[in-house]
Amino acid sequence: MTDHLQKKSGRWGQMRRLEFIDFRLLWEGRVNRADLLDFFGISAPQASLDFASYLEQAPGNAVYDRTVKAYVATDEFTPKFAPDDGLRYLDELLAREMGVIDEAESFIGWAPPMDSVPNPIRLVDKPALIKILRAIQSQEALEINYQSMSGPDPTIRTIAPHALGFDGYRWHVRAYCFRRNQHIDFVLARILSLIPKDLPSMPPFDKLWHTYVQVVIGANPELDEGRRRAIELDYGMQDGQSMLTTRQSQLWYLLQKLGLRNQNPDPKVQQLVLLNPKECQEWLGE
Incomplete structure (x- = not known):
């Protein structure tokens, strides 16, 4: 067993493997022992025990089909471990297609042909994002150089960030702006630079966020x-x-x-x- 498979199998308990069996039966109608071996890197005897455990806890959900050499969902199948949510399945399908999650980390095996309408790329600087996360976590301030829509030149602001927001297209940091004396949203891509700074004072409660x-x-x-x-x-x-x-x-x-x-x-x-x-x-x- 490779180091990768050892690490992967170590992260998953049997309940996660039962959910995997349930998921494949729900959305693909079939699952076999090789699927468990490939995904989790477990031994063949362990995979057999997992199927036995699944059939014991979800009797009547699957039968072994010798023709396709796999367990197939019965007409009476009712998911017991996997989320029974069509939108969650589609979200995972989209995340795979967009590269947000790797196919090797997704329970989806067979997938239908699909595509999505592309969004313009919104650049987010990783070091800047890390500093923002640290500031939120530690309740500290940041001094940012920010390009707003209200003027031709960027301006220096001192902000106290406390949350992140996504409007469907862009990521924002929700923060109290000491220059404007109010909580506003700052588009992450428009933050040109930032440095940690001590809080000038404790920001007020963000009523609109809560x-x-x-x-x-x-x-x-x-x-x-x-x-x-x-x-x-x-x-x-x-x-x-x-x-x-x-x-x-x-x-x-x-x-x-x-x-x-x-x-x-x-x-x-x-x-x-x-x-x-x-x-x-x-x-x-x-």
Whole structure:
């Protein structure tokens, strides 16, 4: 057994291997002993014990098919160990395709052909990110040279970072800005340089970050019935609406992502509408 396999098998207990068996049966319909051997680097006798343990704890979930030389899921199969979540499977499939996780670390064996729409590359400097993480962890300040959208030249700011945020396209650091005396978001890619610094004073509580609000969306009523139904299915709406929970500080990003910041008069373009616009406007005003 190679050092790599020894290290890998050492990280996984039997429960993780049972989850692997369950996962493969759920999403691929079959799993065999070689799959366990290849992924976990365990011995053949151990793999046999794992299958015996699985069948004992999940009776009726699988039968051995001598034709395909694998255990196959029965019609009565019900996942016992693996998360029964389609979106989680798709997220893992996407993460593999994007190179976020290595195929060798994913439970997915066979995968359908797929592709994704590329996003523009947002550069994040690793040493800078490490310093930001250390500052959050130690509750310290940073002096940053930051290029904002409000002026032609970068400016020096002293900030007290306390969280990271992602708006679907860009990563931000949520921090108290001692220059502006408020909590704001700084785009990581726009931080040109940074150095650790002692806190000038204890920053105030970030109310907007710690407050959760609910955004209620629905299909544009100007659409015909078929298109409204299609939108309702897309967003998993119940009774014509879907409720999304977000931090108040991230509300602007959510509305922007959903195309709800600037309404378009064409319902075929503006397929979604806000069903609680007054509350959202009040939250944004804060």
